[in-house]
Amino acid sequence: MAAALKLISHKLCPYVQRAVIALAEKGVPFERIDIDLANKPDWFLKISPLGKVPVLTVATDNGEVALFESNVICEYIEETQSGAKLHPQDPLARAEHRAWMEFGSAILSDLWGLETAKDAATLEAKCQAVTAKFARVEAALGSGPYFVAREEV
Numbered sequence: 001m002a003a004a005l006k007l008i009s010h011k012l013c014p015y016v017q018r019a020v021i022a023l024a025e026k027g028v029p030f031e032r033i034d035i036d037l038a039n040k041p042d043w044f045l046k047i048s049p050l051g052k053v054p055v056l057t058v059a060t061d062n063g064e065v066a067l068f069e070s071n072v073i074c075e076y077i078e079e080t081q082s083g084a085k086l087h088p089q090d091p092l093a094r095a096e097h098r099a100w101m102e103f104g105s106a107i108l109s110d111l112w113g114l115e116t117a118k119d120a121a122t123l124e125a126k127c128q129a130v131t132a133k134f135a136r137v138e139a140a141l142g143s144g145p146y147f148v149a150r151e152e153v
């Protein structure tokens with residue numbers, strides 16, 4: 001039988017890892033399909049409007065639905081799957097979580113700029129941007145190590 005959830009992935013993509021971590025934390029079975037982003041298959045381009053991974057396909061009575069954008073996929077997993085809750089129950093704390101998820105996306109974008117910098121000035125600028133963003137994360141974490149203690153979730 002085909003898997004109810006398929007995660008279209010790339011082995012190096014950190015956005016894919018978000019979805020994988022959410023699925024793994026909740027113990028949800030899924031099929032992972034890694035594609036070559038340098039040679040995107042036609043079937044992938046049909047279901048991925050932005051041409052990016054991850055895409056989560058969900059089997060329904062009316063066929064497969066394809067979800068794109070890692071944060072959206074994580075929210076869907078949180079809302080539909082049993083297992084450990086990853087968001088806090090309090091709406092304000094949950095909204096804060098979502099805001100930091102967006103901030104995480106900005107960090108990943110800066111990291112990509114850092115890894116692919118073609119000159120020293122760009123490298124230095126991206127280095128400073130990443131350092132500043134991690135300082136914000138550390139400040140928000142306080143004594144940490146998590147944004148929310150397990151018993152508060």
Ligand SMILES: N[C@@H](CCC(=O)N[C@@H](CS)C(=O)NCC(=O)O)C(=O)O
Pocket residue numbers: 010012013014015016037051052053054068069070071105
């Ligand atoms: N905002 C997207 C970013 C996903 C993303 O940038 N994925 C990269 C791989 S890590 C990708 O598929 N790049 C292919 C391309 O841009 O052509 C998300 O959170 O899912």
